Amino acid sequence: MKLLLTSGGVTTPGIRAALVELLGRPVEESTALCIPTAMYGHPSVGAGEKVWEFVSGRSPNPMVELGWRSVGLLELTAVPTIDRERWEPALRAADALLVSGGDALYLAHWLRESGVADLLPELTDTVWMGLSAGSMVLTPRIGDDFVGWQPPAGEGDHTLGLVDFCICPHLAPDGEPGNSLAEAQAWAATIDHPAYAIDDRSAVVVADGDTRVVSDGQWVRFDPGSPVSS
Secondary structure: OEEEEEOOOOOOHHHHHHHHHHHOOOHHHOEEEEEOHHHHHOOOOOOOHHHHHHHOOOOOOOOOOOOOOEEEEOOOOOHHHOOHHHOHHHHHHOOEEEEOOOOHHHHHHHHHHHOHHHHHHHOOOOEEEEEOHHHHOOOOEOOHHHOOOOOOOOOOOEOOOOOOOEEEOOEOOOOOOOEOHHHHHHHHOOOOOOEEEEOOOEEEEEEOOEEEEEEOOOEEEEOOOOOOEO
């Protein structure tokens, strides 16, 4: 897969340009599949208005409303109850997967339970566009600070591990909503993996074996045992 891992969605021209580059065509000529599942597992989101806002393209995190040729909806909690041929073709046909924020462990659980996680390595031309938890779910761990919902199999903070780095989203100046640099540094010290802390105007792009950051805001990289870089 090609990955556009954001903290706040497509919030800058640079992030949109990265999306178009990954797609290989304009957004207006591309199809997308919206996956809101993570929202249901987060106590401050849950079912209701915020899920509708994301799906309808009315949330403060631009993803669905970018002008796609078409947008479909895939709810992972429903997938185990329906025949595979009812949902897999739509997944394979989408140019991009728009994966909402919410609870990363809840999302990881349902990606596995639905069978979608097993298919992701086969979707080599598909762009995964994650928002917050929708980005974190592809990393090896989220860290105890981000653990909320726990899967029935037990405790832990491990997610899918499709990339070899971790992500702390919503980096923000001291006193503003989000995670301060000091909090991000303390989080990274517990991870034992390379990690990025990114604000809502930044994204990590992964394609063709290359990883880079696109940002009009603030971001830092943490490597175990090395100084912070940005």
